[in-house]
Amino acid sequence: MTAADYRAIFLAELCRIAPDIDPETVGDGDHIQDDLGLDSMDVLNLVVALHDRLGVDIPEKDYPQIATPTLASDYLSRNV
Amino acid sequence: MTDDSDAALPGAESVPRSGARAVDADASGDKWAEARGLIDGWKGGVNIAHEALDRHVAAGHGDEIAIRWLGKSGERRDLSYAELTAQANRFANVLASHGLAAGDSVFAMAGRVPELYAAALGTLKAGLIFTPLFSAFGPEPVRTRMEIGDANVLVTTESIYRRKIAAWAHEIETLKLVLILGDTAPEGCVALAPAMAAASPEFETVATRPEDPALIHFTSGTTGKPKGAVHVHNAVRYHTFSGRVALGLEPGVTYWCTADPGWVTGTSYGIISPLVNRVTMLIDEAEFDLQRWYSLVQDEKVEVWYSAPTAIRMMMREGSEAAKPFDFSALKFLASVGEPLNPEAVLWSAEVFGQPFHDNWWQTETGGIMIANCPGAEVRPGSMGKPLPGIEAGIVARADGKIRALGTGEIGELAFRPGWPSMMRAYLHEQARYDKCFVDGWYLSGDLAMRDSEGYYWFVGRADDLIKSSGHLIGPFEVESALIEHDTVAEAGVIGIPDETAGEVVKAYVTLNPGFEASDALERDIRGHARKKLGPAVAPREIVFRKTLPKTRSGKIMRRLLKARELGLPEGDISTLETDET
Numbered sequence: 001m002t003a004a005d006y007r008a009i010f011l012a013e014l015c016r017i018a019p020d021i022d023p024e025t026v027g028d029g030d031h032i033q034d035d036l037g038l039d040s041m042d043v044l045n046l047v048v049a050l051h052d053r054l055g056v057d058i059p060e061k062d063y064p065q066i067a068t069p070t071l072a073s074d075y076l077s078r079n080v
Numbered sequence: 081m082t083d084d085s086d087a088a089l090p091g092a093e094s095v096p097r098s099g100a101r102a103v104d105a106d107a108s109g110d111k112w113a114e115a116r117g118l119i120d121g122w123k124g125g126v127n128i129a130h131e132a133l134d135r136h137v138a139a140g141h142g143d144e145i146a147i148r149w150l151g152k153s154g155e156r157r158d159l160s161y162a163e164l165t166a167q168a169n170r171f172a173n174v175l176a177s178h179g180l181a182a183g184d185s186v187f188a189m190a191g192r193v194p195e196l197y198a199a200a201l202g203t204l205k206a207g208l209i210f211t212p213l214f215s216a217f218g219p220e221p222v223r224t225r226m227e228i229g230d231a232n233v234l235v236t237t238e239s240i241y242r243r244k245i246a247a248w249a250h251e252i253e254t255l256k257l258v259l260i261l262g263d264t265a266p267e268g269c270v271a272l273a274p275a276m277a278a279a280s281p282e283f284e285t286v287a288t289r290p291e292d293p294a295l296i297h298f299t300s301g302t303t304g305k306p307k308g309a310v311h312v313h314n315a316v317r318y319h320t321f322s323g324r325v326a327l328g329l330e331p332g333v334t335y336w337c338t339a340d341p342g343w344v345t346g347t348s349y350g351i352i353s354p355l356v357n358r359v360t361m362l363i364d365e366a367e368f369d370l371q372r373w374y375s376l377v378q379d380e381k382v383e384v385w386y387s388a389p390t391a392i393r394m395m396m397r398e399g400s401e402a403a404k405p406f407d408f409s410a411l412k413f414l415a416s417v418g419e420p421l422n423p424e425a426v427l428w429s430a431e432v433f434g435q436p437f438h439d440n441w442w443q444t445e446t447g448g449i450m451i452a453n454c455p456g457a458e459v460r461p462g463s464m465g466k467p468l469p470g471i472e473a474g475i476v477a478r479a480d481g482k483i484r485a486l487g488t489g490e491i492g493e494l495a496f497r498p499g500w501p502s503m504m505r506a507y508l509h510e511q512a513r514y515d516k517c518f519v520d521g522w523y524l525s526g527d528l529a530m531r532d533s534e535g536y537y538w539f540v541g542r543a544d545d546l547i548k549s550s551g552h553l554i555g556p557f558e559v560e561s562a563l564i565e566h567d568t569v570a571e572a573g574v575i576g577i578p579d580e581t582a583g584e585v586v587k588a589y590v591t592l593n594p595g596f597e598a599s600d601a602l603e604r605d606i607r608g609h610a611r612k613k614l615g616p617a618v619a620p621r622e623i624v625f626r627k628t629l630p631k632t633r634s635g636k637i638m639r640r641l642l643k644a645r646e647l648g649l650p651e652g653d654i655s656t657l658e659t660d661e662t
Contacts, residue, residue, distance in 0.1 A: 018616065019608030033367055034152075039216055039616040040368050040394070041550060041582055060370040060398045 006080070007073035010066070013049040017042050028070040056080045111470040112501060115321035119356065123287035128294050128316040129204040130285045132355035133165040144332070145360045149194050150376065152366045159194055161358075164201070167194070169283035170276040171202025177279065178257050178270075180233060182207030182286055185254075185296070187226055188235040189213040189342070192365045195261050195272060196341060199235045200351055204294055204313075207286035208233075211296045211308070214342030214552075218615035219244040220562055221306070223252070225298045228508060229308050230254045237261050241269065290314035296508060297344045299444040300555025302545045308508035309444050316356060318448045318502035323353030325468055326440055326452040328384055328413045331358035336377070337386040338364070343552070344444045345417055348502070349386055353448075359384075370398055374406045381410035388418040390550040392425045392437055393581050403432045413455050415440055418551025419583040420539040423461035439464050441494075441539065443525060444553070445517065447502030451537050463536040464529075472497040475531050476522060483520035491540050494529040495522040545639045547576030549584050554618055556639060562613040563588055563620075566606050568596040573629045573637040574620065577646055588620040589629055589642055589661075598625035626661055633658040 007028075014032065015023045021036055032038045038046070046066075047058045056079055058066060066072040122130040136142065142162030149157045159167070175186070186203040188210065190196045203210040211229050213222055222244060226234070231254055236245065238260050246266065249255060258269040265271040288294070295311040323329040327349065335354050339345035354361040362380055366372060368391055377385065395403070414429060414437045421439040430436035440452035441464035451473060453465035467473040475492040476483045486492040498518065507514040517524055528540040547554040556574035563572035571591045576584030590606065592598060603623050610619040630638045633656060642661070644651050 016604065018611060019604035020611035021608075037216070037616060039550075040390075041585070041621070042616055044394070044581060045621070059402075060394070061402065063369065 001077075001080070003073045003077050006076040007069050009053060010050070010069055010072045010076065013046060013053060014038075014069075017045050017049060026069060029068050031067050033067070050076070054080045112317060112321070115317040115470075115501065118320040118324065119317055122285060125287050125289045125292075126313045126316060127204065127207075127285050127288045128313050128319075128352055128356075129168060129201045131316050131320065132352055133161060133168060133201060133205075134285055136161045136355075136358050137165050141331075141358060144358065146355060147194060147197060147361055147363055148380065149192075149363045150365065150380075157194065161355075164194075164198065164355075166281035167198035167276070168201035168205055169281050170279040171198050172206040172283040173279035174259070174272070174275045175202065175206050175208060175233065175257075176283075177275075178233075180206070180208060180257065182288070183209065183293075184232040185209045185211060185229055186233040186235065187211045187213055187229065187231045189215050189217070189222065189240055190235065190237050190261055191215050192340065192363050193261065194363070195276075196235070197351060197363070198276075199259075199272075200341070200347070201355075202283075205283060205285045207288050207292065209293045209296055210347075211298070212342045212347055213298075214340060214615075214617065215240060216615045216617050217244075217342075218611065218613050218618070219248070220613040221558065221615065221618060223248055224305055224558075225308070226252050226255070228305060229296055229298070233257045233259065235259045235261070235272070238264070238266060241266060288313045291505070293505070295347065297347070297444045299344075300546060300553050300558060301513070302555060303557050304513075306555065306558065307510055307513060309447075309504040310506040310508055311447050311502060312505055315447050315502035316352060318500055319348055319353040320356045322448040322468060322502075323349060323357050326449040326454050327353070327386060327415055328455040329354055329357035329359050333357075333359040333383050333412075334362065334381055334410070335359040335384045335386070336362040336364070336380070336382045338368075338373075338391060339386070339388065339418075339551075344447070345386075345388075345551075348448055368394060370395060370402060374403060374408075377408055377411065378406045383410055383412045384415075385411060385413070386415045386417070387437070388551045389416055389421045389425060390418070390582050392416060392421065392429060395432075396425060396428050397581070400428070400432050408433050411435065414438060415452070417442065417449070419548045420462070420464065426459065426461035436461070441465070441527075441537070443527075445504045445523070445525075446496070446500075447504060448500070450496060450500075460532075460536045463532075463538050465537065466535050467537075471500060473531075473537065474522065475529060475537075476524070478519060478524070481519065483522050488531060488533050491528055491530045493543050494525045494527045494537070496525070497521065498523045545575070547574070547584050547586055549576060549579075549586055550582045550617065552617055554586060559586060559588065559610070559614065559618060559620060560637075562610050563590060563606065563623075565613070566609045568592050568602060569606060571629055571637065573639050573642050575639050575643040575646065577622075577643075585622070586618070586620045587646070588623045589626050590623055591626055591629055628659055628662045630657055630661040631659045632656040 065075040146161045146164045147159040259272045294313045296308045298306045337350040416437040426436045438453035442449045475486045476495045559574040560572040573589045579585040630641045
């Protein structure tokens, strides 16, 4: 999979957890909590959803590395 | 508790007498004498901000650090007691310059920034009433609370204002002033930074009376709108006392309360109690982040740490290994509140931090910690501890308007003999709902609990349908109301389902209007609608579709039955069930 594929998967799971977000308006550098309004439970659910979909374990210390679509697609490319 | 405090019930009308009586009782061995000895009083009355700030500066402690603020991006700022006092004074002068006066109401909705704390304290100094709002609330909970609370002033950020408030702010008729943090403000609002800079740093704290309202905290109800619990300046006696006794707050201690000041814990023990007890309090602007939290506790040498089960369970998820690299040796006391702390978390924290998180219990209405595993006392993992000195608690059952006290090991409603200084004095504009909290000389908490043979209290559950998620009390009615505003939704029933991290999460059952079909896309659309209206902390995390919901003959949705079925529990008495779930 390419980084673009991971970005698409990340965005799909993000918007499934927080359907108030319009995927069309999400910028590559948008912070999922500061800009997109996720709370910590949402982040946890996102991590679980990415695990279920991609089999990737994301430890808490790596949460900052999935904080934006760009960071996340990069992180997923390296770790899946 | 003395007999005459029982006679004060029920009703807010009796409150001023109760306060006066409490003072009168001092000569005859008032149980709150110790609490009173911890504060000074101000001009024959009491003002929370005088106790939190002015008196420390007057006593020569102005150079001590009141707030050590840690910004999201690594900024670091210390505010001494003298500096925080000057900031609060400037804020009080800004309010005065706009013609606002004692008794007016100030709402605040912002992240954890120093200006928010100066605004809270400046409001109290000026004798106005402070109401914090959680900054992650969506527009609907904000508007409802500002309407009920007759908001005169709103302090917020430009971003929150534009996204959540601007569209309807002009419809709040009582609203006179919107203060925006920072240097610029949208049209019709006032930028706070230049206004503060232009204001004098001197302000004589208003001589409020002990029973003058100081704070209004909103809390959710099972039915109807949120309730505004009114707290008075005299509550500071109990904030001071309970912080000292239950948390070990003393002058010079480095203290970190992780609760957001948008909730009652973040105000009583995140602003007032620590400052009155002259500690140095840490404020972290950022949200939970494990590495950051552990580093902060280590680097800032946190001595007293007050947090919540959801955060503690998030730490646990990462295991002891993640904590190994850190030095937690400065920690002296750890406490937890918001929902029951499970025994595993108590034991785990003892292993990782060298001592356990001490659970305690209180709620918006009590204004302060009532039951606690106090410093120096033996911790019973899973128990909320014992009543604080001076607090008379009981486990009771209601029958025919009377209260029967239950014995050891029996499950009943947790109740208290009224009269402690920080007890709420009213639900704003809701006398009947306030009166309902008091029966036969007891304040009824709505929580079910049990007392063991050694006097420790154990939480059992809520006596009503309220949901406790990540420590936030959520009223199902408020969520259901938002859901049925969606075009497709006919009816909604909302319950809390167990979650290992959040305690409970909000789940909704909905029926659809004719012509609409259940689908994943619709589920998302409704959930998105609810998140926009309510914010992520309050909106359902899951929505399921039903053809009908279980209802009583009077048409009330039986949430209890939805929950029992969800959890596979006995359905109990269903004699009132008229229409069943399909």
